[in-house]
Amino acid sequence: MSKRRLTRQQQWRIDKVQQERIARAQKKDKTADTLLESGEFGSEQDGTIVAHYGTQVEVEDASYQRYRCLLRANVPQLVTGDRVVWRPGPNNIGIIEAQYPRRSSLSRPDMRGKIKTVAANVDYIIIVIAPLPAPSSILIDRYLVAAELADIEPIVLLNKIDLLDDNNRDDFERLIESYQQIGYKTFTCSATHAIGLTEFDALVHEHSFVFVGQSGVGKSSLVNALLPDDSAQETREVSESSGLGVHTTTTAKLFHTMNNGKLIDSPGIREFSLHVTEAQQLARGFREFQAHLGHCRFNDCKHDKEPKCAIKTAVEEGKISLQRLQSYRKLVAAL
Numbered sequence: 001m002s003k004r005r006l007t008r009q010q011q012w013r014i015d016k017v018q019q020e021r022i023a024r025a026q027k028k029d030k031t032a033d034t035l036l037e038s039g040e041f042g043s044e045q046d047g048t049i050v051a052h053y054g055t056q057v058e059v060e061d062a063s064y065q066r067y068r069c070l071l072r073a074n075v076p077q078l079v080t081g082d083r084v085v086w087r088p089g090p091n092n093i094g095i096i097e098a099q100y101p102r103r104s105s106l107s108r109p110d111m112r113g114k115i116k117t118v119a120a121n122v123d124y125i126i127i128v129i130a131p132l133p134a135p136s137s138i139l140i141d142r143y144l145v146a147a148e149l150a151d152i153e154p155i156v157l158l159n160k161i162d163l164l165d166d167n168n169r170d171d172f173e174r175l176i177e178s179y180q181q182i183g184y185k186t187f188t189c190s191a192t193h194a195i196g197l198t199e200f201d202a203l204v205h206e207h208s209f210v211f212v213g214q215s216g217v218g219k220s221s222l223v224n225a226l227l228p229d230d231s232a233q234e235t236r237e238v239s240e241s242s243g244l245g246v247h248t249t250t251t252a253k254l255f256h257t258m259n260n261g262k263l264i265d266s267p268g269i270r271e272f273s274l275h276v277t278e279a280q281q282l283a284r285g286f287r288e289f290q291a292h293l294g295h296c297r298f299n300d301c302k303h304d305k306e307p308k309c310a311i312k313t314a315v316e317e318g319k320i321s322l323q324r325l326q327s328y329r330k331l332v333a334a335l
């Protein structure tokens, strides 16, 4: 921070912005208070944010009823997946009283490059891959690192297994095994041939999850196959507007799968990726590196040309795969 003194005019502008901010918050609270004074509100209960519309949010109660809610001024910015305390009112409206602490949060840079939280309390990041388009190890590792650093459990899901044949089956089995060896859960299915979908739905039962992965691997197809018809329609509307036109919405919504998995989805989420700036932070995102970090000769070891590198030793001993070390180096180079 620079210590230069603010001019009177600058100070005046800062004060003005601050006052406007307070006024806005008070106004928001007054609307909520006016509503509350009108009586007819039920007692406090727990709920989940399932969608976000400007200054309002949609809350779901324990029996899946949805209410449009206003926020009390002291309630911080909420995102889909947030757990809240709220009070139901007449005509499916309500008031948010408080936010529960988040177990996890998913974030991505907005158009100006500012990191924004887009979803909360996500249990699984499902990294979708397929025989076609061919998977990219570096891309998978990017997602794995992002999930690791967000402290959300990733699952590698191989879709389109109907496309496996004698020519490529072994390669994909080896690929999947390489992630299992690191300790990641994996799963196989086919969205269009309805293979493994019931089992996948059972796996995510009661948990919230997001799909990520490169274009064409079948994320939308999976969404459509897992959701009841009416809500699948709704995700289609959201996803097909991706990046285009004025009707674009990148707001994440929460949908229930047939077996009560909670899919949080939006084009923005599917593009969720890595935003780290330091090599050391990146290294912590490689799960099997963690036990070896801090044992290199140099504190700031890049695990590249340095002598006495614990990561390289682990590669030589077969504890870390060379492919993962190469991924790490490529990601560092791209920082």
Ligand SMILES: Nc1nc2c(ncn2[C@@H]2O[C@H](COP(=O)(O)OP(=O)(O)OP(=O)(O)O)[C@@H](O)[C@H]2O)c(=O)[nH]1
Binding pocket: 159, 160, 161, 162, 163, 189, 190, 191, 192, 193, 213, 214, 215, 216, 217, 218, 219, 220, 221, 222, 270
């Ligand atoms: N053979 C086969 N094709 C599939 C399967 N799942 C999806 N597809 C096809 O793969 C193509 C791409 O699927 P999408 O669901 O649009 O892929 P996506 O990941 O949503 O792609 P983006 O929206 O571009 O990110 C479509 O033609 C699907 O019909 C599958 O299990 N088997």
Ligand SMILES: [Mg+2]
Binding pocket: 219, 220, 221, 239
């Ligand atoms: Mg899609």
Ligand SMILES: [Zn+2]
Binding pocket: 296, 297, 301, 302, 303, 304, 306, 308, 309, 310, 311, 312
């Ligand atoms: Zn090292």
